Amino acid sequence: MIRHAFITGASRGIGAAVARALAEDGWRLTLTGREAPTALAAELDAFAVAMDQTDADSVGAAFVAARLAQGPVMALVNNAGAVQTAPFGKTTPELWQRMLDVNLSGPFRCCHAALPDIVAAGAHGRIVNIASTAALKGYAYVSAYVAAKHGVLGLTRSLALELAKSGATANAVCPGYTETDIVREGIANVMSKTGRSEAEARAGFTQSNPQGRLVQPEEVASAVRWLCSAGAASVNGQAIAVCGGETT
Missing domain, CATH: 1.10.287 (Helix Hairpins)
Known part of the structure; x- marks a missing residue:
């Protein structure tokens, strides 16, 4: 069986750690970033493609290229994101929209593009959204980011219910402050x-x-690795906090 995982924001940090973890488990990988992460792709014998997840056409083209290179997408790991700080009173409509576009609409676009393959994979299909403890609690001065991450968790839970009958799963991993x-x-x-x-x-x-x-990126990657494994087939619609107990 060809197991193909599509990872966004794979150039560094959590995304790169996830890529290395899944490569160790024998997954074929597509790695994306605003610039194609070619160095990591060469290290892991993966496929690299540039993708701007705020642009629907860019997302669509990346998934077409990924399928041609590696086959149907069995697992999607939505890791790419960005944060910008501002007191709420100074949070402009532009900042608000930018945080939603990157952190919420981006994962939506990728989930939408991957959905037919994920459903077809049945019990092997996986969506893992990298949210944040900001999906579970509030933080001052990042209201737009917090709102977007709460949205990611809501999207994950709704997707989980729609996917359940196919056997595929959708879960969120919620890291605290990570290196x-x-x-x-x-x-x-x-x-x-x-x-x-x-x-x-x-x-x-x-x-x-x-x-x-x-938190270390490898610790977050370990949670993703498990969620993508056969042993997590009954774990669906969950928010797994990797934060040392910050949220309980």
Whole structure:
């Protein structure tokens, strides 16, 4: 059986860790990013394609190319996303729409494009949406991002019910603050604005995690890996938090 996983935002961070984890399990991979992640694709013998998930035509073309290269899509991992901070009073309509386009409409477009293959795969079909603890609770100064991630979780739960009779599943993985470029940029931003040391700035990101640390991308990838396995066939419509106990 050909097992083909389509991973968005695979250039680095969580997406790259997911790609490596699924490659170890023998999946054929399509890796996407705004620029095709060719270096990682070469490392993993995968197919790389550029895709802008805010553009329906770009998404459609990427899925056509992926099927031609690797066969029908059995698993979709929606990982690509972005965050922009602002107090709610300074959240412009443009910022709001940008966060929805990337973080909610993007996964919608990919789910829509993958759906026929996922349903045809039956009990082997998997959709895993990388949400965030922001899908489970509120955070100040990122209201647009939080709203989008809450939407991703709602989309996941609704999809799970529609897919259930086919045997395919849809689940969300909800990481807390993770050691990724986005968080490192946030730490640098705090340092530049407040004059705090790196350790002090980092502490602001780790204090919400009862374990007192950042989540590692490989830990998130392990949850995705399991959800894509045969052993998770009865896990459907769930939000799995990988956050050290921040949400309980």
